[in-house]
Amino acid sequence: xxxxxxxxxxxxxxxxxxxxxxxxxxxxxxxxxxxxxxxxxxxxxxxxxxxxxxxxxxxxxxxxxxxxxxxxxxxxxxxxxxxxxxxxxxxxxxxxxxxxxxxxxxxxxxxxxxxxxxxxxxxxxxxxxxxxxxxxxxxxxxxxxxxxxxxxxxxxxxxxxxxxxxxxxxxxxxxxxxxxxxxxxxxxxxxxxxxxxxxxxxxxxxxxxxxxxxxxxxxxxxxxxxxxxxxxxxxxxxxxxxxxxxxxxxxxxxxxxxxxxxxxxxxxxxxxxxxxxxxxxxxxxxxxxxxxxxxxxxxxxxxxxxxxxxxxxxxxxxxxxxxxxxxxxxxxxxxxxxxxxxxxxxxxxxxxxxxxxxxxxxxxxxxxxxxxxxxxxxxxxxxxxxxxxxxxxxxxxxxxxxxxxxxxxxxxxxxxxxxxxxxxxxxxxxxxxxxxxxxxxxxxxxxxxxxxxxxxxxxxxxxxxxxxxxxxxxxxxxxxxxxxxxxxxxxxxxxxx
Numbered sequence: 205x206x207x208x209x210x211x212x213x214x215x216x217x218x219x220x221x222x223x224x225x226x227x228x229x230x231x232x233x234x235x236x237x238x239x240x241x242x243x244x245x246x247x248x249x250x251x252x253x254x255x256x257x258x259x260x261x262x263x264x265x266x267x268x269x270x271x272x273x274x275x276x277x278x279x280x281x282x283x284x285x286x287x288x289x290x291x292x293x294x295x296x297x298x299x300x301x302x303x304x305x306x307x308x309x310x311x312x313x314x315x316x317x318x319x320x321x322x323x324x325x326x327x328x329x330x331x332x333x334x335x336x337x338x339x340x341x342x343x344x345x346x347x348x349x350x351x352x353x354x355x356x357x358x359x360x361x362x363x364x365x366x367x368x369x370x371x372x373x374x375x376x377x378x379x380x381x382x383x384x385x386x387x388x389x390x391x392x393x394x395x396x397x398x399x400x401x402x403x404x405x406x407x408x409x410x411x412x413x414x415x416x417x418x419x420x421x422x423x424x425x426x427x428x429x430x431x432x433x434x435x436x437x438x439x440x441x442x443x444x445x446x447x448x449x450x451x452x453x454x455x456x457x458x459x460x461x462x463x464x465x466x467x468x469x470x471x472x473x474x475x476x477x478x479x480x481x482x483x484x485x486x487x488x489x490x491x492x493x494x495x496x497x498x499x500x501x502x503x504x505x506x507x508x509x510x511x512x513x514x515x516x517x518x519x520x521x522x523x524x525x526x527x528x529x530x531x532x533x534x535x536x537x538x539x540x541x542x543x544x545x546x547x548x549x550x551x552x553x554x555x556x557x558x559x560x561x562x563x564x565x566x567x568x569x570x571x572x573x574x575x576x577x578x579x580x581x582x583x584x585x586x587x588x589x590x591x592x593x594x595x596x597x598x599x600x601x602x603x604x605x606x607x608x609x610x611x612x613x614x615x616x617x618x619x620x621x622x623x624x625x626x627x628x629x630x631x632x633x634x635x636x637x638x639x640x641x642x643x644x645x646x647x648x649x650x651x652x653x654x655x656x657x658x659x660x661x662x663x664x665x666x667x668x669x670x671x672x673x674x675x676x677x678x679x680x681x682x683x684x685x686x687x688x689x690x691x692x693x694x695x696x697x698x699x700x701x
Contacts, residue, residue: 272671286372473667
């Protein structure tokens with residue numbers, strides 16, 4: 205009888221060796237791609253963009269650049285839409301996280317333009333802010349134990365409204381507010397992605413790099429790879445995808461293999477009426493929080509949740525080293541103010557009186573906060589989405605410094621003329637902070653002016669809202685076979701997109 209070789213030591217060794225090699229190759233490939241992507245996105249602004257012929261309309265559905273580069277009419281369209289929105293949480297105006305802030309800013313703007321909004325969201329322990337416009341209709345439901353929308357319940361609510369009066373012209377879901385199992389047969393649907401699993405692999409690598417020796421190694425990388433595979437499988441069930449950063453759009457097309465005609469890049473926007481330069485407000489805010497007036501003193505600002513994945517461990521260490529190495533005169537001319545709350549707030553207070561933790565701020569206070577600082581710092585360790593705080597700071601005329609992630613260098617800090625970037629390590633962040641302090645206020649003001657010029661072109665709430673509106677009109681006409689040219693864009697003379 206022939207001996208069974210299936211479990212021999214050589215065979216087992218070979219199989220295990222193959223698995224190890226496969227994992228190593230996969231990891232190296234992922235890391236190589238991310239470092240290549242940093243180079244690509246940090247240099248793409250210098251590439252020449254094609255000129256479009258004014259007489260040749262652009263098919264918006266296959267337009268691969270951010271729609272924010274296009275100019276749509278500020279007047280409300282002739283056709284007003286009935287829009288369904290699925291979002292896990294509709295926030296208080298002043299307590300909005302990134303995804304919720306996007307939903308709030310965008311759909312308030314669409315309501316102001318006359319569209320009929322039906323918002324399917326959860327009730328919260330706090331009073332949900334639903335006092336807005338008469339054309340905004342809220343359909344509230346109790347969240348699941350995990351805090352998500354009850355899919356069966358909200359789907360029933362949706363079907364009732366879809367059969368009342370005219371059906372919905374377009375359906376919009378913020379991330380997986382509406383699960384793919386329900387969305388798969390909705391042709392007039394667009395989903396906005398504020399972060400995808402593939403992007404967060406880079407974050408997982410960074411978390412492993414900054415892990416202290418006493419911390420246990422996480423198995424997140426393995427779990428994340430499985431999640432990416434799951435997303436690649438179910439993402440095509442959504443008819444149209446809106447990427448909120450240039451990098452995310454590229455990944456959806458190349459890695460998730462979604463056709464160009466179903467991926468649309470619309471960068472996040474913030475309210476330009478709220479976030480704008482106001483030196484008087486900034487001066488008053490400095491006085492209010494106790495920063496002494498000085499021609500040479502610099503104020504660095506941070507905002508958001510003061511937690512580990514937002515980069516506060518490396519920021520704390522970088523500041524600790526800088527203050528320890530400098531004299532008292534240096535400490536008197538460098539101030540740090542932090543708008544936010546979280547575990548690292550108490551640690552920051554240990555650094556001395558020139559570091560102020562203010563706690564969460566209302567939107568109006570946040571606008572004054574940006575005007576009070578000389579540079580905004582975002583040390584995030586999450587390579588995911590397009591952070592609103594960066595956009596709010598640039599809209600306020602401030603330069604920004606942030607982690608060198610592709611979503612940031614590809615859409616916001618596209619060159620040194622408007623800010624600073626650093627690798628997510630203490631040494632790199634420390635060097636960047638010292639460069640900022642060495643450059644001084646006049647250089648920072650020039651960079652802030654350049655940052656605001658770009659923000660006014662790309663990151664206003666108006667730009668974002670009119671782009672979404674045009675996409676919704678295009679999707680509505682495409683699925684209903686109505687007459688109209690909403691999917692066509694006539695470029696102005698010498699337009700480069």
